[in-house]
Amino acid sequence: MNTQETIRQQVTTHPIVLYMKGTPQAPQCGFSAHAVKVLSACGVNDLLAVDVLAEPEIRQGIKEYSSWPTIPQLYINGEFIGGADILTELYQSGELQKLLQE
Numbered sequence: 001m002n003t004q005e006t007i008r009q010q011v012t013t014h015p016i017v018l019y020m021k022g023t024p025q026a027p028q029c030g031f032s033a034h035a036v037k038v039l040s041a042c043g044v045n046d047l048l049a050v051d052v053l054a055e056p057e058i059r060q061g062i063k064e065y066s067s068w069p070t071i072p073q074l075y076i077n078g079e080f081i082g083g084a085d086i087l088t089e090l091y092q093s094g095e096l097q098k099l100l101q102e
Contacts, residue, residue, distance in 0.1 A: 003057045003058060003060075003061035004061060004064070004065060006058070006061075007058065007061055007062055007065045008065070010048060010050065011075040011078050011080075012078045014047070014048040015046075015047075015076065015077055016039075016044060016046070016047040016048070016074075016075070016076055016100070017047065017048045017049075017050065017074070017075040018035060018036070018039065018047055018048070018049050018050070018072055018073070018074050018075075019050045019052055019058070019062045019071055019072055019073040019074075019075075020032035020035060020036070020049055020050070020051065020052065020071060020072040021051070021052060021053050021071055021072070022051055022053060023049055023051055024036045024047075024049050028051075028053055029071075031070075031071070031072055031083065031084040032071070032072045032084075034084045034087075034088070035072040035074065035083075035084045035087055036049075038084075038087045038088060038091045038096070039074075039087075041091065042091065042096060042097050042100050043100075044100060050062075052071050059071065066080045068080065068082070068083065070083050071083070072084055074087060076099050076100065076102075077102065081096075081099065
């Protein structure tokens with residue numbers, strides 16, 4: 001399975017996937033830490049977190065998959081939602097909570 005197939009499999013078989021630097025327990029950048037904090041505030045505790053620092057091919061591949069240049073990246077039900085800034089906006093408007101309940 002190539003990198004793009006691996007990513008496609010991850011985002012389509014798990015309801016919530018966060019590509020991040022580090023892990024939810026030990027984020028390795030402020031944006032990833034913020035994304036985890038926002039998801040926790042929404043009550044999310046069951047997600048697939050992919051540490052792109054541990055998997056360099058995924059780190060590059062996810063940017064190509066989504067056509068989005070930065071990490072973290074959140075997927076809900078196979079759909080690309082955005083990075084830390086978009087998560088914040090969606091959370092503040094209440095839209096993120098709605099997406100997570102679908």
